Amino acid sequence: xxxxxxxxxxxxxxxxxxxxxxxxxxxxxxxxxxxxxxxxxxxxxxxxxxxxxxxxxxxxxxxxxxxxxxxxxxxxxxxxxxxxxxxxxxxxxxxxxxxxxxxxxxxxxxxxx
Amino acid sequence: xxxxxxxxxxxxxxxxxxxxxxxxxxxxxxxxxxxxxxxxxxxxxxxxxxxxxxxxxxxxxxxxxxxxxxxxxxxxxxxxxxxxxxxxxxxxxxxxxxxxxxxxxxxxxxx
Numbered sequence: 001x002x003x004x005x006x007x008x009x010x011x012x013x014x015x016x017x018x019x020x021x022x023x024x025x026x027x028x029x030x031x032x033x034x035x036x037x038x039x040x041x042x043x044x045x046x047x048x049x050x051x052x053x054x055x056x057x058x059x060x061x062x063x064x065x066x067x068x069x070x071x072x073x074x075x076x077x078x079x080x081x082x083x084x085x086x087x088x089x090x091x092x093x094x095x096x097x098x099x100x101x102x103x104x105x106x107x108x109x110x111x112x113x
Numbered sequence: 114x115x116x117x118x119x120x121x122x123x124x125x126x127x128x129x130x131x132x133x134x135x136x137x138x139x140x141x142x143x144x145x146x147x148x149x150x151x152x153x154x155x156x157x158x159x160x161x162x163x164x165x166x167x168x169x170x171x172x173x174x175x176x177x178x179x180x181x182x183x184x185x186x187x188x189x190x191x192x193x194x195x196x197x198x199x200x201x202x203x204x205x206x207x208x209x210x211x212x213x214x215x216x217x218x219x220x221x222x223x224x
């Protein structure tokens with residue numbers, strides 16, 4: 001079964017702790033993306049990567065970090081510097097770079113207490 | 114002007130109705146366009162691409178008007194299962210900038 005997986009589905013953390021969200025894809029896609037969605041709001045781009053070992057900041061990168069050591073994996077770390085981390089986090093991938101249709105994982109709902 | 118603008122709705126329509134959503138985009142060099150559907154608390158899923166000549170997929174029709182810089186989505190014979198948020202997505206064709214997502218239009222189909 002090809003697709004994008006994100007884990008866990010729900011995550012609770014205490015304020016001040018870093019947390020890493022997992023995103024894995026077996027679609028052989030080159031590009032991967034992280035978005036944040038707040039209730040009633042649109043998607044906001046955090047980081048994206050068009051190729052292994054390279055990534056670019058999106059519109060709201062402050063307080064987040066990523067790595068792209070493998071083609072299949074693009075983990076997102078929400079650091080304690082992120083002021084309002086509670087949100088729905090969506091990972092996506094696309095085939096031939098940043099212009100192609102994106103396919104999304106099921107998302108991780110992060111709640112910081 | 115925002116890159117991609119949509120009427121947030123909600124559009125409340127009875128079953129069987131025809132409903133249309135419009136979306137405007139600011140970058141005239143934009144190359145490709147898509148409609149995604151997002152159910153409540155779920156991930157967005159590709160509904161259809163939008164081609165220059167317009168395209169149809171069952172009850173769904175997408176149109177592109179480059180001169181006025183808008184795309185539209187028409188849903189005929191609405192079903193309860195069509196209730197969702199519909200996202201307009203544009204490829205801005207500006208360097209390596211990824212796709213730009215609109216905030217979505219919410220549709221509720223009522224029995």
